[in-house]
Amino acid sequence: MAGYTMKMVSANNFQGVGYLTAAASSPNRGWVSGFEFGMTVVASAAFTWVMQRCTTSPSATSRTSSLDDSADAAANWQAWDTVTGDATLTAGVYALYWPFYQNNSGRWVAVNDRQRKTLPATANNGYMFGFSAAVNVVSGGLAEFEG
Numbered sequence: 001m002a003g004y005t006m007k008m009v010s011a012n013n014f015q016g017v018g019y020l021t022a023a024a025s026s027p028n029r030g031w032v033s034g035f036e037f038g039m040t041v042v043a044s045a046a047f048t049w050v051m052q053r054c055t056t057s058p059s060a061t062s063r064t065s066s067l068d069d070s071a072d073a074a075a076n077w078q079a080w081d082t083v084t085g086d087a088t089l090t091a092g093v094y095a096l097y098w099p100f101y102q103n104n105s106g107r108w109v110a111v112n113d114r115q116r117k118t119l120p121a122t123a124n125n126g127y128m129f130g131f132s133a134a135v136n137v138v139s140g141g142l143a144e145f146e147g
Contacts, residue, residue, distance in 0.1 A: 002072035003033075004065040006079040006143045008129055013136040019080040019087060020119065020143060021057045021126035028076045030119035030147025031110075035096065035129060037141035038105030048132035049106065051096040051117065052089050057124045059085030065145075077119065077126070077147060089128055097132070119145065 008018025017037070022028070037049055060080035067074070095117040100106055110116040119126055129143055 002075070003068035003144065003146050004075045004077070005068070006063065006065045006145070008081040008143065009140045010081060010083055010130070011138045012083055013134050014083045014086050015089070015130045015134050016058055016060070016083045016086050016128045017081065017130040017139050017141055018143065019054060019058050019060060019126060019128050020145060021054065021078050021080070021124050022120060022122055023076045023078055024123040026076050027121045027123045028147060029121040030077055030145050031116040032095070032119060032127065032143060032145045033116050034107070034109045034144035035141065036105070036107045037129070037139065039102055039137050039139040045102045047100055047102050047135065049096070049098045049100050050094050050128070050130065050132050052128045053093040053095070053125070054087040054089050054128045055125050056088040058083050058087040075147060077145065087128060095127060119147065
């Protein structure tokens with residue numbers, strides 16, 4: 001199974017820092033196996049980082065996911081960052097919900113197959129990586145996925 005990484009960067013007043021959605025033309029199932037995040041701000045405050053289901057693609061910059069092995073095929077998943085409009089989020093459906101102190105960074109890693117988060121095989125559906133509410137901070141991260 002091919003492995004990919006997706007870089008996310010945001011400096012806008014939106015919930016999403018990055019999105020990963022199934023390709024509209026050829027959706028297939030995949031798995032998120034890791035997620036890193038952090039913020040570069042002076043003030044200190046508590047935030048909640050989330051990985052939340054979405055049912056549409058965002059208004060954002062489309063990014064090409066990086067292949068872990070260049071011999072593998074390109075991903076059938078669309079990566080997005082530099083969000084200018086959040087996707088439609090599924091209320092209360094979180095794969096991760098992590099209260100965090102702003103000046104820290106974090107990393108979640110699936111330690112086995114049961115902890116991987118399944119990416120749906122439905123066109124334009126996927127996950128938002130970001131905050132539980134819109135915030136205006138510079139933030140970034142890296143998502144690792146397989147498919």
